[in-house]
Every structure is written in C-alpha cells, then in structure tokens.
Amino acid sequence: MLNQLNILLREENLRVTPQREAILKVLYDCRGHHLETENIYELLAARSEKGKKIGLATVYRTMELFEKIGLVSRLSMENLPARYELILQTKLIHHHLICLKCGCVQEIDDKLAEDFKNRIIDQTGFEVKDKSMKIYGYCSRCREQVKNKR
Amino acid sequence: MLNQLNILLREENLRVTPQREAILKVLYDCRGHHLETENIYELLAARSEKGKKIGLATVYRTMELFEKIGLVSRLSMENLPARYELILQTKLIHHHLICLKCGCVQEIDDKLAEDFKNRIIDQTGFEVKDKSMKIYGYCSRCREQVKNKR
DNA sequence: GATTTAAATGATAATGATTATCAATATGAA
DNA sequence: TTCATATTGATAATCATTATCATTTAAATC
Structure with a gap:
C-alpha cells in the first residue's frame, strides 16, 4: 500500500513524506468508511506522539493531492464537509x-x-x-x- | 405563474410578498438557465427603482423556500455557489x-x-x-x- | 378601514469549510 | 554533504451561506 503511494508520487515528481504516509495509513485503517478531513486530522492527532501533530492544512492539501493521483474518492456533501474514501484495488x-x-x-x-x-x-x-x-x-x-x- | 406561487404559499400558511413575486419573475424570465443566488440578487437590483433593493439574505431565504415548496430545483456545485432553476409545469x-x-x-x-x-x-x-x-x-x-x- | 400579530425583510455579524500565505523545514538528487 | 525546491505548520483570508435582531408588512379579525 505504501509502495503504491511511493510509485504514484514518483510518477508526478512529488515527495514521500511521513505526513503523507500517516494519512494514507489512517485511510487504510478506515477503509470502507467515508471520512471528513477533520476526522482524519483528529485520528492523526490521536496517534501522534505529543508535540508532533500534523497540521490541518496539510491534511486538506494531502486529500486534494490524493484525489488528483487517484488514491481516494471525494464525495461532496451539500452543506456538510466533503468526505474521502480510499480507493482499493480490489474494488476499483x-x-x-x-x-x-x-x-x-x-x-x-x-x-x-x-x-x-x-x-x-x-x-x-x-x-x-x-x-x-x-x-x-x-x-x-x-x-x-x-x-x-x- | 404568480397564481401558482399564491396557491403554494397559501397551502403552507406563508405570505405573498412583493419580494417573492419579483424573484419568481426573474426566475421565469431566465427559465432554462441555472442562476446563482448572487445572479438573482443582481438582476433584481437592476430592475428595482433606486433605493428599493431586495436584500441578499432575502434572496437566499426565498430560494430555500422555493425549493421547499417545489418551485425551483437546486443544483449543488462542488466549490462554486449553488444554482437554481424554475421547475416548469411543461417539463416536470x-x-x-x-x-x-x-x-x-x-x-x-x-x-x-x-x-x-x-x-x-x-x-x-x-x-x-x-x-x-x-x-x-x-x-x-x-x-x-x-x-x-x- | 383600523387593529393586531406573526411572518417577512434588510442590514449586518457570524459561521465554517476550505484556500492562500509565508517563513521554516525536510526530501531526494547530485 | 550540499542544494534546490517541495512540503509543512500556523494562521490569516476567503466566501457562500446562516443567524441575529430591530423594523416593517401581510392578511386575518374586528
């Protein structure tokens, strides 16, 4: 799974960062669910060691990126925040x-x-x-x- | 057309106001197009005599109302503002x-x-x-x- | 027509998700 | 290790939409 991220990022000349890996892990652990950016942010905060939080802006940017490279599917809600779901190979x-x-x-x-x-x-x-x-x-x-x- | 508005509003115990009639007229004149609330607001301003503008909040409220009573169809855009279109009888x-x-x-x-x-x-x-x-x-x-x- | 009362309006502040900014940091190629 | 630049984090800004609230008005009743 992390391999896939690596490959996709390389293709676009983008960098593999701990933040991107951590976000992908959260998405994978919640596969099948549709998470708001805020949810992801909170889950990351819960996992992180104290004092090493991932910024909310980074989560937003990463979700935008992941959608662009085809890793996640974005669902736009009417008034509610958008939700993201990991696209799994087994279920393209x-x-x-x-x-x-x-x-x-x-x-x-x-x-x-x-x-x-x-x-x-x-x-x-x-x-x-x-x-x-x-x-x-x-x-x-x-x-x-x-x-x-x- | 104004008759229909009258009937629908009466059914719900709502009032017929000049603002609601004016907004309906704009929608009718732009039938077939999909207008943003802001568009409607501007068109109303252009038509109104000086010093008698309809407030933007009223336009928002009215569009919400019109959708509730089935007069207009709301299209939610991803990042762009929502758009509204009058639902015509001839094309339900x-x-x-x-x-x-x-x-x-x-x-x-x-x-x-x-x-x-x-x-x-x-x-x-x-x-x-x-x-x-x-x-x-x-x-x-x-x-x-x-x-x-x- | 006058009275009354809840609905509606207008001006504006507030909200809240998302995006932009920018200085500081970290990645990965050389 | 060095270096160019992609990325991050903190935070300000944006912008469509909603909430607030004092004022006005529709329409039912007298």
Missing part, C-alpha cells in the same frame, strides 16, 4: 448513493450503474467523474423526515 | 448532468434516467431527490483540461 469501480441530508452512503450494483453510465456517455459525451458515480438524493430515512416537515 | 421531469468544474448543465433522456432511477429504488430504497436526478462529473471539455494538468 464503485458507485454511490449519497444522502444530502445525513451524508450516509449506499452503494449500488456496479453492473446497473456501468450500464447507465455507458449509455450517458454514448448519448451526451458527458463522463461521470473518474470511476465513481455519485448520485445525490435522500435516503429513505431522511425522506420520511422531509415529508413530515412539510 | 428532467435530469441533469452537472459539470463540477465549469458548472455547465446537460440534460439526459428522461426515459433512460427514469428507468435507472426505478431500478435504484427497487434495489436499495434510495430515492433520488424530487423529480430531478443530478449526476455530477466532468463534461468532455473539462475532462480534457484535467487530463492535461496531470
């Missing part, structure tokens, strides 16, 4: 249903999504971001709450 | 491909989208927001730019 393609209210994330059948995505590209030339389609809406739980409010 | 169902980079919006075939949406609901219980599915990604033009950067 995954598509998300993201609740704009509570931020929960469900996944949908890859074949179904791929089929749809292909049809969109055929018809319009629009390419859904990277290998991960993100469909925003409301999960069943939140939809109930919205209905009750109205 | 429309689905968007929204470019996270430049904010351009394309539409996709309703049948294709509806079919997909129905399959999602069947499989997961997740309901895409209102009658308007919003798929985020990069349009072909911006994708080229991203590729060149890397």
